[in-house]
Amino acid sequence: MVVSVALREPETQPRLRAADRSRALTRSSLISSAKELFATRGLHGVTTHAIARHAGVAAGTFYLHFKDKSEIFREIALETMAGLRAVLTRVNSTEVSLRDGVRPRVEGLVRFAEENRDVMRIIFGNDTEAAQIESELLDAFAADIARGRSQKVESGEMPAEIDPAVMSQALVGMLARVVRWWLEDPTRASRETVIETLTRIQLSGTHPRKT
Amino acid sequence: MVVSVALREPETQPRLRAADRSRALTRSSLISSAKELFATRGLHGVTTHAIARHAGVAAGTFYLHFKDKSEIFREIALETMAGLRAVLTRVNSTEVSLRDGVRPRVEGLVRFAEENRDVMRIIFGNDTEAAQIESELLDAFAADIARGRSQKVESGEMPAEIDPAVMSQALVGMLARVVRWWLEDPTRASRETVIETLTRIQLSGTHPRKT
Amino acid sequence: MVVSVALREPETQPRLRAADRSRALTRSSLISSAKELFATRGLHGVTTHAIARHAGVAAGTFYLHFKDKSEIFREIALETMAGLRAVLTRVNSTEVSLRDGVRPRVEGLVRFAEENRDVMRIIFGNDTEAAQIESELLDAFAADIARGRSQKVESGEMPAEIDPAVMSQALVGMLARVVRWWLEDPTRASRETVIETLTRIQLSGTHPRKT
Amino acid sequence: MVVSVALREPETQPRLRAADRSRALTRSSLISSAKELFATRGLHGVTTHAIARHAGVAAGTFYLHFKDKSEIFREIALETMAGLRAVLTRVNSTEVSLRDGVRPRVEGLVRFAEENRDVMRIIFGNDTEAAQIESELLDAFAADIARGRSQKVESGEMPAEIDPAVMSQALVGMLARVVRWWLEDPTRASRETVIETLTRIQLSGTHPRKT
DNA sequence: GATGAATGAGTATTCATTCAT
């Protein structure tokens, strides 16, 4: 996607454009190499040399594009998270009611996860150094959810006993773990089962206590 | 052979005991140091030297007690997880019905988490190298849950659309994330709120679909 | 052999004797353990802990008997070499002529090597730190040979072109290598073949040049 | 791949060449440092840091050129042995008869040893970890000799009582020890004496038994 | 005399990062 952005910038000179294109190519090469490697080996398990080698460039080139090993990780993580949020937001905006919206949102998540296995493994993967970034991301995600939930609580659609902040953390944790678990071996459950189960849990607690 | 000798030569007993005591002391010193350090910095972020220094012993002493950096981590993690499982099992055995059992179980978990902050951060923390151990542990935990859920599905207490395996992963992920998030800053929510919210979500999906 | 020496010392008190016997026992235990271990793993490949463990004593005990790791090695090497020299000297003294004496000497060496495999591997084995000791030993051995050769040269039995010092080094190197090579896998040649070949080479150059 | 690129992009040639030259320089620097150090202290007695320091480069640089401490040792040993074999082979090919060939071969060996003191000490030196390499090399050398001897036995030039395998081990051991002994202190014997003595011994046993 | 816990210097090896070309 970095590439396509570069193709659209009209104000740069042709000469510069060529240089830019080459630079952008190297950059995206590094990024996709990093995605692949981080996904399977984690932040710690990947060396900058390995990323460069995999991208077919020299070791030093890495540092022409990224200040740090963590910078590229951060960038990948942020970009991916943005993609995921976009998917979920799109669903959100068309949702009519919470009840009706849950399923499409879960579907969106699951489909996105399938299409972005590597990158989901990175985000939902485990890595102490990634934890900080991950936290920011998931917290933002959780905040999104929390906002929606708050409204339901206020409007009485959700019982006050359910704290939106806690609830959102719970949902994020749940989704992250299930997705990671499922991606590790997609034969563990059919996609339908995953979606159905997650949907039902999501709905849980959303109806006011009977008693 | 040391033992049988000790039984016949009473004078060596004090010596052995003293040595044993000293050894055990050093060992537990190392373990608590490790717990503390792992909790805040993760497996990777802690050196064996740091653990030894923190425990007030020489660097080499660490290896007199643990084969590996991962061995001490593993030991701590397994021990803690055993403690947690004990808490949850105790609750399980006294539970009358699933419905009634959920709350005490959540309470047990939350209380345990409060009392074992460091160690919960380790287990529920993120670390690639820890992932394997964590997985074993959480999978075992998830399997426990799954077993219980299966029965409910069979007995019709839970709708078949909910897959026990998926469900258990979801619960574990949910609990782990909420607990970790809450322990990071316990003012984020009152304990009561955490328990109440987690209880309600846990109950979710457990009643057969109305339609 | 250390043990048998201890059993014969009459001047020590009975009380002391018991202590001595125990001490000597521990000591010889350490020595035979060391022989075995050094033979297969070399000086470097063996730790003092390993020797102690193999001997069934505590690590510290080693240092009650030997100042150093190299001391035990040295002692073993010297003792063994003394044994070997004794064998060869015995043969020497009964030899009538050089010609007749070569074969029995070679036989003695080969038989001794067979009966002391471990210890021969140590002496003729490779180890930089052992080299010094080995050199002393082999040089002494070579000197022995050289002395004999010198007489032959003087008496005209051996041509002057053959330098006794060079010759003795050559013989030692030859014997050491063949013995080591053969002990590694005794099926490589029959004992008879080894003896026969070494005997013939030893004889070589001993008769005055024909031309 | 560097090569083919270089053929098409002339401007990169100087750059590559400069880098290559620098790399090669560092490498040979490391190798000669290692030769010197190994010769006096043996494989075990030398640290990679020491090699690097002696070569005037940083510790890590060593690993840019060699996978292992043993790799550089192996390389040095193999290279040297190849050199030695070349010398001896050259002599071999021009030899007319065994008798006439022995002296030049010994001369070649001795001259080579003088010119490659350090490296000969390494090969013929003692080191457990080097033993494997040494064995391969010396065994190959011994095999060479054995092959030649076998022919003599078949053709009746050498008595059947002399086993070619034993004989070759004997020769290698003899040569190795004498050379090492002599190099340690070249005043111990004149070069002529060494050559003459070794030659005569080599010839020994080669004439059929008189009786 | 024996024990064995503790010491701590020593060492191989890795890897993020820099910089001359």
Add this chain to the structure above:
DNA sequence: AATGAATGAATACTCATTCAT
């Protein structure tokens, strides 16, 4: 912009040796 050789701090782990009990 790219290269890739070089850097050197960091770190896990070993082992000969000591010493209080």
